[in-house]
Amino acid sequence: MRAGAGRVRRRLAADAALLVVAAAFAVPLLWLVLASVDTQADLRVRIPRSVSADNFSAVLTPDVTFTPMLNSLVLCGGATLLTVVCATLAAYPLSRNRSRLTRPYLLTILFTTCLPITAVMVPVYALFVRVNLVDTMYGTALFLATSQLPFAIWLMKNFLDGVPPALEEAAWTDGASMPQTLVRVVLPLTGPGVAVVAIYTFIMLWGNFFVPFMLLLSPDQLPASVSIFTFFGNHGSVVYGQLAAFSILYSTPVLLLYVLIARKLGGGFALAGAVKG
Amino acid sequence: MSASAAARGGRGARAARWLPIAPATLLLLLFLAGPIGYCVSIAFTDMQLTGSSAVDFVGFANFRRAFADPAFRNAVWLTLVFTVLSSLVGQNTLGLALAALMRRASRPVRTVTGALVITAWVLPEIVAAFLLYAFFRREGTLDAILDRLHLPAQNWLFTLPILAVSFANVWRGTAFSMLIYSAALAEIPKDVEEAAEVDGAGGARRFWYITLPMIRRSIGTNLMLNTLQTLSVFGLVWAMTRGGPGDRSQTLPVFMYDQAFLKSLIGYGTAVALLLLLVGSLFSVVYLRLLKVEA
Numbered sequence: 001m002r003a004g005a006g007r008v009r010r011r012l013a014a015d016a017a018l019l020v021v022a023a024a025f026a027v028p029l030l031w032l033v034l035a036s037v038d039t040q041a042d043l044r045v046r047i048p049r050s051v052s053a054d055n056f057s058a059v060l061t062p063d064v065t066f067t068p069m070l071n072s073l074v075l076c077g078g079a080t081l082l083t084v085v086c087a088t089l090a091a092y093p094l095s096r097n098r099s100r101l102t103r104p105y106l107l108t109i110l111f112t113t114c115l116p117i118t119a120v121m122v123p124v125y126a127l128f129v130r131v132n133l134v135d136t137m138y139g140t141a142l143f144l145a146t147s148q149l150p151f152a153i154w155l156m157k158n159f160l161d162g163v164p165p166a167l168e169e170a171a172w173t174d175g176a177s178m179p180q181t182l183v184r185v186v187l188p189l190t191g192p193g194v195a196v197v198a199i200y201t202f203i204m205l206w207g208n209f210f211v212p213f214m215l216l217l218s219p220d221q222l223p224a225s226v227s228i229f230t231f232f233g234n235h236g237s238v239v240y241g242q243l244a245a246f247s248i249l250y251s252t253p254v255l256l257l258y259v260l261i262a263r264k265l266g267g268g269f270a271l272a273g274a275v276k277g
Numbered sequence: 278m279s280a281s282a283a284a285r286g287g288r289g290a291r292a293a294r295w296l297p298i299a300p301a302t303l304l305l306l307l308f309l310a311g312p313i314g315y316c317v318s319i320a321f322t323d324m325q326l327t328g329s330s331a332v333d334f335v336g337f338a339n340f341r342r343a344f345a346d347p348a349f350r351n352a353v354w355l356t357l358v359f360t361v362l363s364s365l366v367g368q369n370t371l372g373l374a375l376a377a378l379m380r381r382a383s384r385p386v387r388t389v390t391g392a393l394v395i396t397a398w399v400l401p402e403i404v405a406a407f408l409l410y411a412f413f414r415r416e417g418t419l420d421a422i423l424d425r426l427h428l429p430a431q432n433w434l435f436t437l438p439i440l441a442v443s444f445a446n447v448w449r450g451t452a453f454s455m456l457i458y459s460a461a462l463a464e465i466p467k468d469v470e471e472a473a474e475v476d477g478a479g480g481a482r483r484f485w486y487i488t489l490p491m492i493r494r495s496i497g498t499n500l501m502l503n504t505l506q507t508l509s510v511f512g513l514v515w516a517m518t519r520g521g522p523g524d525r526s527q528t529l530p531v532f533m534y535d536q537a538f539l540k541s542l543i544g545y546g547t548a549v550a551l552l553l554l555l556v557g558s559l560f561s562v563v564y565l566r567l568l569k570v571e572a
Contacts, residue, residue, distance in 0.1 A: 010381050010480075011381055011382060011383055013381075014378045014379075014381035014382040014386075015382050015383055015386045017374075017378055018375070018378050018379065018382050018386050018387070018390045019386060019390070021371070021375060021390060021394075022386075022389055022390040022393050022394075024448075025390075025393040025394055025396075025397055025448065026393050027412065027418055028397075028408040028409055028411070028412045028418070028448065029393065029396060029397070029408070031408065031411055031412070031418055032404075032408055035411075042416065043411045043414050043416055043417040043418065044416065044417060044418050044420075044421045045418045045421065046421075082304075085300075086300045086301040086304060087301060089297035089298065089300060089301065090297060090298045090300070090301035090302070092297055093294055093295050093296075093297055093298050094298065096294075097294050097295065099295070105298075107565060110565060110568075111558075111561045111562070111565060112305070112309065114501075114502070114505050114557065114560065114561035114564055115505075115554060115557050115558065115561065116505060116508050116509030116530075116553055116554065116557040117509060118508075118509035118510075118511045118530045118533075118553070119316075119509065119530070119533070119550040119551075119553035119554045119557065120309065120312050120313060120316065120550070120554070121534075121550075122316070122533060122534075122537045122538075122543065122546050122547050122550045123312040123313070123315045123316035123319065123547055123550065124308070124312045125537075125538075126315065126319060126324070126543055126547070127311065127312050127315055142304070142308060143308050145304065146304045146305060146307075146308035146309050147308075147309070149301055149304060149305060149309075150305070150309075153301060178293070178294065182297075203399065206401060207400070207401035207402050207403075207404075208402070209401070209402050209403050209511075209512035209516075210511045210512055213512075214538075224401075225401055225402070225403050225512075228403050228404070228407070229403050229512075229516055240411070243407065247404045247407060247408075250401060250404065251400050251401055251404050254399055254400075254401065255396065255399055255400070258395070258399045262395075
């Protein structure tokens with residue numbers, strides 16, 4: 001009995017402590033939601049006097065929303081595709097073949113995942129000026145893809161390690177070539193793994209600010225991460241409600257995608273190898 | 278290796294099996310190793326962004342200049358404060374506390390807290406920066422709360438900018454630690470804790486003497502990764518304060534950007550970037566050691 005009462009008390013204490021933290025995390029988010037439907041929003045959290053969708057209809061224009069979001073989609077979608085294809089191709093031999101170079105290669109990859117990409121941006125910019133890649137979407141996409149590649153290879157290798165090689169060997173005995181085996185046998189089995197890598201890569205790229213901020217200049221090429229910054233950085237008087245509405249539109253895709261892979265990433269957290277060791 | 282694979286033997290077939298690794302390696306060499314190598318070479322020059330004047334080799338001048346530059350030392354100091362406050366103390370401790378509390382809490386509370394903390398993490402960097410800007414700005418939410426409590430309101434981004442951006446980084450980055458520690462705590466066998474409980478060890482003692490030692494590897498790797506992430510935070514600080522007022526929240530990445538692009542001193546900015554990379558590499562090596570990776 002006493003143990004039971006103690007457990008209830010401990011649970012209540014834990015609940016209370018967590019709710020305090022939850023409230024602290026909720027306040028800034030609450031501002032976002034409330035301000036987006038308040039036509040007279042300022043910087044404070046407050047209940048709107050009148051709720052309306054005016055802020056949303058005001059920002060749903062080609063200039064403010066559609067072009068930057070489309071740019072984000074092209075930039076991040078292209079980079080994600082490149083990352084996933086290259087990472088899958090690279091992870092396959094790393095997972096299946098043994099060589100003296102496998103381990104050093106993987107260690108280098110893991111080492112690279114830890115490097116502060118921010119620090120590389122100055123030389124990347126200088127390099128891009130030299131080879132005329134500054135202010136090009138494909139140049140930016142190439143660098144974005146490369147920046148996510150080490151982690152994607154690492155993640156992908158862990159997924160591939162989980163697929164038993166027996167089926168591939170059967171396919172090989174039947175005379176299938178390696179590309180055929182990869183496409184027909186391995187990929188169907190690692191579908192969920194590929195999806196996780198793709199979605200995770202896309203989420204990381206969608207929120208990336210510094211890379212496109214440095215490498216893209218033309219206003220009509222800027223993705224949402226940079227356009228939102230110029231939106232609130234350069235205008236004299238900021239319409240906070242509209243900014244909140246745009247922030248919600250810009251954030252929704254990644255929040256939804258995260259929910260899609262949360263079960264796979266959460267809990268054990270598929271940083272798996274990288275974190276648990 | 279299977280019989281069929283062995284049968285394919287031959288040097289050519291062996292090389293062919295490694296062929297798929299080529300595109301990724303090429304990208305990494307061109308866009309990552311290349312710039313890092315380039316970084317090393319231009320850090321020793323006086324390259325400037327404007328004008329096509331000749332670039333001269335200046336040896337360690339950029340580094341000497343950095344260490345003698347009060348603005349650089351200020352940036353190092355602020356980066357240290359930012360990292361210790363937000364990553365070592367904030368994200369790490371709060372993440373562990375949340376993970377530990379969640380094991381005892383009731384299900385709905387656990388779900389709600391987890392969802393909120395993770396949402397803050399998944400939001401794009403600039404949105405998070407903007408939300409916390411609204412929270413800390415004069416007339417912002419924090420001041421509104423302080424008003425209610427009859428406490429003095431102030432412009433936090435002006436009076437305590439480094440504290441405000443550190444808090445922002447905690448708000449944004451704690452989910453990562455929380456997830457890692459939840460996973461680590463879930464792996465502790467139940468009977469170990471129960472045995473200690475039967476032996477009469479209280480909650481705090483159990484946590485200190487049993488739980489913490491059992492997850493010490495997770496603590497190590499988490500601290501490493503948090504520190505590395507925090508070292509490269511740029512957008513959050515830039516959008517909230519632009520390193521200001523003056524240089525009072527100018528961490529190293531912001532300082533690097535300021536020198537290389539706003540002041541057009543590419544050589545000097547790159548030297549700072551190289552130092553940042555060196556610190557990062559040092560942490561990475563320790564991290565790899567901690568992991569004792571089996572590949």
